Amino acid sequence: MAARAPDPMRRALLRGKAQPSTVIRPPWALAEPEFLDACSRCNDCIDRCPEQVLAPGSGGYPVFDPLRGECTFCGECASACSTQALDRQAVRPPWHWIADISGDSCLAQRGVVCASCQDGCGERAIRFQPALGAVPTPIIDATRCTGCGACVGLCPTQAIALKNMPWKESSDAT
Ligand code: SF4
Ligand code: SF4
Ligand code: SF4
Known part of the structure; x- marks a missing residue:
């Protein structure tokens, strides 16, 4: 080698x-x-x-x-992976990333109708919060989000990033 x-x-x-x-x-x-x-x-x-x-x-x-x-x-x-640097045999989730929306960049949070992220989420982890007289805004359900990243590339303003959630790691360990 x-x-x-x-x-x-x-x-x-x-x-x-x-x-x-x-x-x-x-x-x-x-x-x-x-x-x-x-x-x-x-x-x-x-x-x-x-x-x-x-x-x-x-x-x-x-x-x-x-x-x-x-x-x-x-x-x-x-x-x-022949070196087990990726170890699927370990009893743990694949990772602890979940989607995170930046309010400054999100069109809906700036009053423009947009739901591209929700359309791409197979886990139904993004819901839109209705508000009287205002554009509904997206909320991530951290219990459903797998961090698959499907929504990230669909967002026209790159308002979504994946964020590491250490609390998920510690709760998995219990
Ligand atoms: S796709 Fe992006 S801009 Fe549109 S609602 Fe979702 S996070 Fe906001
Ligand atoms: S990362 Fe995947 S599961 Fe999470 S909100 Fe985006 S599309 Fe849905
Ligand atoms: S889709 Fe995900 S799990 Fe499948 S090979 Fe690519 S990175 Fe690995």
Whole structure:
């Protein structure tokens, strides 16, 4: 097996000189330090993803880009991972990301009728709050949202981003 190229990001993280990344790793990724240690940057997960929503990120490590489309949680990426950096056998959810709407950018919250995000959500995690004499505005139901990212690319103003929810992680552990 070829020697792995030095990776400054991993070195900095292990020395405590860098914060764990806030990038979105593929589903079922190990916690960031363990992921960086295990991932060989082979790109097998990227190549296997039928939705083509994975791409090489900083240092060549794979990231999920919701602007490319939706993760269907098909598991192909994890099946392709020979190092178990993506570990689908672990009894835990694929990740803890959920959609988050920025009020400043959302058309509906600025008084313009729009429901593109709701149309794309197969989980029915986005509902619109009616208001007398005002345009209904979207609300994310955190208990239903899987963080699939389908709504992110559909929003015409890029008002939606995926946000990590550590509270979900701790509640899963109980
Ligand atoms: S679970 Fe499927 S759709 Fe999601 S990133 Fe992995 S291969 Fe792609
Ligand atoms: S698609 Fe974007 S702009 Fe439209 S209602 Fe949803 S979050 Fe707001
Ligand atoms: S991330 Fe997926 S499940 Fe969550 S609100 Fe957007 S489309 Fe719905």
